[in-house]
Amino acid sequence: MKIVIAGGSGFIGQKLTNFLIEKGHEIVILTRTAQKPLQNVTYVKWLSEGSSPEKEISHADVFINFAGVSINKGRWDKKHQKQIYESRMRATKELIRIIRELDERPGVLINASAIGIYPASNQAVYTENSDEIADDFLGRTVHDWEKQAKQAEAAGLRAVFLRFGVVLGVEGGALPLMVLPYKLFAGGTVGTGEQWVSWVHVDDVIRVILFAIENQQIHGPVNVTAPAPVRMADFGKTIGSVLHRPHWLPVPSFAMKCVLGEKSALVLEGQHVVPEILRREGFQFTFPVLRQALEDLLL
Template sequence: MKIAVTGGTGFVGRALINELTKKGHEIFILTRNGSNRENSSLITYIQWLNEGDQPSESLEGIDVFINLAGESINSGRWTKERKKKIIDSRIDATKEVLHILSHLQKKPQILINASAIGYYGISDTQTFTEKSSEFGTDFLAKTVQQWETEASKAREFNIRTVFCRFGIILDKADGALPRIALPYKLLAGGTVGSGNQWVSWIHLKDIIGGIEFTISNESIEGPVNFTAPTPVSMKEFGRTLGSVLQRPHWIPAPEFALKAALGEMSMLVLEGQRVVPEKLLSLGYSFAFENLHDALTDIY
């Protein structure tokens, strides 16, 4: 297949492209920067989001469009300016994707748009599936809602549109896990905040596997929760991580200290939601890692 990817140099994008090229797919990476290009006969780099760029001219005939573009929510303290950049980067990139799609004579079969479980908001008691009607009112929830609303306009072109609501993605080299693991490696790990907040996690390998499953399964549309079937509390997550790393779980990180250090961004570790991947499970996706201990053991 011919697959276009935005955000191809990011955390998920790099891993996804690596796997897709191994399977012989032809990849078109949309990028602002023409430097640092990988040398591969299966990868073509296309300039976009710069004045004068005409990416649609190089994308006629693509089968799949994957939009992962957006400023990292971990990129710095959430000042007013940073929040604007987080939202605008997602909306602007998605608008450009729609502009490209509008100019293609032959539309791709599917648009896969990144999203996040932050859509559901914060709760220690509820369990959220794709059928849940509740949605949050905090900054992350509103950001995701705007993002999905914009991406949903692809349906006007009769393109199957999927919103991948990513949970906490676990990987050794990138994402949240290296930061969570560092205190344990320094023998200073312990419960973060109350410890009762939910961690709806997923191994990076299941992000890739789930995306491939979504592409091939034509019945999948709309929101899809990309989380493992077994979310855990932050306290359990820490204890399991300490066990796998053979390090103690004993020094707590109090809520007031994290709020003082991180500001509103502290909600990334102090708040959470229990999310289960009902759609993937009901359609037969087999998770490589359903159990947190197994996932962390594989990573470390």
């Protein structure tokens, strides 16, 4: 297939590109800066003055959208929140415009999303049928992002919104920061420890993306989380056990709020999310259990 990726330079985007190339697919990466083409990879400028990517893209089968300012970098002040929100809205709106301008439109848009759309809860269990939306910055951002991407359906595409949980990998995401205290023999429970961590190994994320592309009956929201979420306290204890480090020094909630501000909700609050659609469609996780995933990544 010919697959167009927006946001292909990020943590997941880079691993996805390499994976798809190994599978024999042709990749087009939308980028703000000109780059020399590589084998099976073409770079097309977009979101910059004078760029007309629709004139350089033809016969694309799939569009994938990961574009947007990272939620993991920087403190969530009003300026950064505005950048997170507006970067996603602008990129997705531009993708829809490009698709509509193409003489031959792709069959599917795979759009990144997040389980942050669900309200934080220590009791609720969320599936794709859950219609509660978190009344906070992340919940509103994800809701509006999916709404913008859903316009692809009016252009005749199948639209899939991959609601990522906490993606575990060594090259990026949250895991390196979560592991660091344990490597320094200072690991312990963050906050109450009762909050849920709905995690997923990055290799399973990559496989889910291709699974969603190839299975045409999949559309709308898809929870991309391993089938066995854990409480934060258990998450930390498992890191300690895998690394043979103590789990003893708690990090109180007020300390996290002082350091991270509103962004502290990412670690102090959580959601128990299950991948109901992936389970129904027969997707097999390579890493369904946390210890197995951490051993693969950390040892």
